[in-house]
Amino acid sequence: MNSIFSIHTIRFIALVFVQVLILNHINFLGYINPYIYILFIALFPVKNNRVVLIMLSFLLGITIDMFSDTGGIHAGASVFIAYIRPVILKSSFGMIYEHQSIKFNTVDFGSKLTYFTLLTVLHHFVLFSLEIFSISKIIFIFQKTLFSSIFTIIISIAVTIIFTRKSK
Amino acid sequence: MQQIINFIIRNKNFLLFLLLFGFSLLFTIQSHSYHKSKFINSANFLTGGVYNSINNVSSYFNLKSQNQLLSEENKQLRSLLLNNGINADSIFVDSLMFGKSYRFYTSNIIKNSYSLSNNVLTLNKGKTDSIKQDFGVISSKGIIGIIDKTSNNYSTVISILNTTSSISALLKNTNHLGSLIWDGDSSEFTQLTDIPKIAPVKIGDTIITSGQSSIFPKGIPIGVVTEFKLDQAENYYEINLKLFNDMTSVEHVYIIENVNKEEIKNLLSNN
Numbered sequence: 001m002n003s004i005f006s007i008h009t010i011r012f013i014a015l016v017f018v019q020v021l022i023l024n025h026i027n028f029l030g031y032i033n034p035y036i037y038i039l040f041i042a043l044f045p046v047k048n049n050r051v052v053l054i055m056l057s058f059l060l061g062i063t064i065d066m067f068s069d070t071g072g073i074h075a076g077a078s079v080f081i082a083y084i085r086p087v088i089l090k091s092s093f094g095m096i097y098e099h100q101s102i103k104f105n106t107v108d109f110g111s112k113l114t115y116f117t118l119l120t121v122l123h124h125f126v127l128f129s130l131e132i133f134s135i136s137k138i139i140f141i142f143q144k145t146l147f148s149s150i151f152t153i154i155i156s157i158a159v160t161i162i163f164t165r166k167s168k
Numbered sequence: 169m170q171q172i173i174n175f176i177i178r179n180k181n182f183l184l185f186l187l188l189f190g191f192s193l194l195f196t197i198q199s200h201s202y203h204k205s206k207f208i209n210s211a212n213f214l215t216g217g218v219y220n221s222i223n224n225v226s227s228y229f230n231l232k233s234q235n236q237l238l239s240e241e242n243k244q245l246r247s248l249l250l251n252n253g254i255n256a257d258s259i260f261v262d263s264l265m266f267g268k269s270y271r272f273y274t275s276n277i278i279k280n281s282y283s284l285s286n287n288v289l290t291l292n293k294g295k296t297d298s299i300k301q302d303f304g305v306i307s308s309k310g311i312i313g314i315i316d317k318t319s320n321n322y323s324t325v326i327s328i329l330n331t332t333s334s335i336s337a338l339l340k341n342t343n344h345l346g347s348l349i350w351d352g353d354s355s356e357f358t359q360l361t362d363i364p365k366i367a368p369v370k371i372g373d374t375i376i377t378s379g380q381s382s383i384f385p386k387g388i389p390i391g392v393v394t395e396f397k398l399d400q401a402e403n404y405y406e407i408n409l410k411l412f413n414d415m416t417s418v419e420h421v422y423i424i425e426n427v428n429k430e431e432i433k434n435l436l437s438n439n
Contacts, residue, residue: 021218021222027283027416030283033283050181051180054185054188058191062192065208066210066214066215068210069324070199071196072192073196076193079185083185130193130196131284131285
């Protein structure tokens with residue numbers, strides 16, 4: 001229990017720092033940034049309490065918001081995906097989720113990709129809707145969601161592959 | 169009563185989600201209105217400290233280009249000083265005073281931002297350097313923004329690349345007044361509205377600050393007109409202008425305090 005707790009604390013802090021100090025300043029083609037801090041929410045243990053996850057997501061989001069002066073957009077998007085995560089888990093992993101025995105290191109690549117994609121696209125859509133906050137710019141919201149999602153998914157998959165190899 | 173408690177326990181996840189999502193929405197809406205966001209800003213002790221220590225290292229990477237900018241500005245000021253017939257040897261000229269009614273402070277940007285639709289910058293000067301809300305921020309090339317929140321050692325700036333900001337500006341040639349806004353698209357261009365149809369706008373005209381808002385002195389350069397058209401009602405021009413500043417790589421900035429601001433404010437509020 002103690003080691004799991006400390007792993008998640010370290011992951012939380014590390015992801016916040018990587019996000020605000022490096023990834024927020026990439027601005028590929030002017031506005032495309034990856035938001036890989038959602039890995040914390042994606043890789044949170046399935047068995048744990050949902051209330052804890054929702055609270056921690058809010059904390060994570062509001063920390064990112066504080067660093068990047070964006071009001072509450074990251075907090076809102078993070079809380080949203082933390083709340084609907086069970087639905088996404090069910091639709092991407094199916095039976096394994098029913099038995100409550102998912103280990104993110106051992107699941108096959110295809111369903112992991114589906115899981116990350118669903119989570120990222122939903123998160124980014126809520127994020128950019130809150131950021132731009134205007135129906136008339138819906139095309140721009142979709143555009144930003146699409147490009148940033150591709151970037152985020154590639155980097156999150158790469159990060160998970162690199163870090164699981166190490167722990168073996 | 170029993171049923172209400174049961175209902176809360178059954179739906180505790182959903183209720184918690186609604187509560188926290190409501191908080192986030194509240195913070196978001198606050199950040200969209202001018203000078204309203206209270207808690208969540210990067211001028212506090214933790215975020216300011218982190219950005220400052222990172223900036224101590226990262227400022228070395230563009231030292232060369234920043235030095236170039238500063239020496240160019242020095243060249244400009246020197247030629248101004250010598251060509252105006254003022255003998256710098258015998259008369260003491262305090263070039264920091266702008267007609268005695270503006271006070272200048274130097275500062276560094278420790279967090280730049282230009283890709284969002286509401287960009288906010290962080291500076292490494294705060295209350296202890298007597299920086300307050302609504303001071304203007306400029307660089308050697310032109311306007312940057314307006315101070316929003318201050319903590320003891322840091323302050324945040326609402327950049328001109330912010331959809332909530334609106335600064336009064338005028339056409340340098342003809343003194344027609346308009347307001348400078350940003351549509352959120354490109355970090356190189358901003359928009360000028362409310363210039364009346366009668367004004368003779370041309371491509372390449374310079375836009376400067378108007379000096380009417382008691383934040384900026386008159387004549388701080390903003391940008392040049394690149395395209396213009398009449399708005400839907402055909403009474404005013406919508407002008408697209410290219411900024412003099414490259415907002416993606418500003419570092420050394422000046423904060424401007426209008427010394428007479430309180431007096432102007434009192435006068436206006438008495439009426």
